[in-house]
Amino acid sequence: MSLHNGLRIQVPDHLQERREPSEIEDIEMRKGQDRVTAQIEKTSQLITRVEEQLFSPWERLVDLLAEGYLIRLLQEQGISVFYTFQRLKDYSGKTNYEFDIIAQNGDEMVVVEVKTTLRSSDVKEFAYKMEKFREWLPRYAENTTYGAMAYIHSDSNVVRQAEKNGFFVIRATGNSASIVNQDGFKPKKF
Template sequence: MNTQKQHNEPATFEKVWQMFQETDKKFQETDKKLNKLENLFTGQWGKLIESLIEGDLINILAQRGIRVFNTYTRATYSFNNEKGEIDIIAANGNEVVVVEVKTTLHPNDITEFMDVLKIFKKAFPLYKSEKVYGAVAYLKAESKANIRAERMGLFVIRATGNSATIANDENFKPKEF
């Protein structure tokens, strides 16, 4: 006994079009779910990397003669109609190290961060009379972005497993911003 129904109706343009629209709607729903999962993963991953860097930051800066007392994460600013966020600020009352954290560091990240450093003292007037240094921290660098960062006067901090280290040469002198 055959329990399958035979479809004897011919496929019309309208029916095929309706099936395409239903399929497209399902794809859009799936895309939304995947995007939500991706954002959740990358957001949590970014927070993990920030925590890894922040945990060692006071010690690794002290090794380079910058003795900071406090660290602050995800400091937001609004300046000249631009909004942004600083991943980590490390301060001691005389010096401030502004840290941009990336899982993968790209050359354009350096360019964007240099723009942030140019306005930092205006966006954060609390630090206007302090020496400001910049740092980039990362797990992996693409296209020699780490070398570019050092040439621009930034501390280069590499996350290495359960800690972080400054990758600059010991004689490196950071640029003051």
């Protein structure tokens, strides 16, 4: 409220005269800004840790398999593959597929689905993809093709479900991997 020629006039706050903050108020504002900056930094670090937990295990597993373990494991099973390639995707728009790793030697190949946590729905989806493999990639129609599922963790009984679908099942542990199919397992040819 201000008095003008004897009249009381209500002046909105934003039009009233502004004063410079005192030295103490200025220090308090800087402290508040520092606290906000520190909180932003902590939040950013937390997001980075969560991203590492979500994505890094999968990426490490793919690298672990593609850079040698997969070839050795499959050769121990009598499948003579010699090289791998990763992330085969369809960009045509006709179909929608992605294969994480393919190990091949020209005549035989193993298509590997990689999951951080292997679930029943993953097995069903991969079984569908493997049934469609020759249709989607006719250039490999003459190859003897097998499927494999690699994982770090799994829901209960999912490993046996994958095995019943004819897939090699590969479990990663630390810096190694092993095939965990039961003795006598015979992989399905797709």
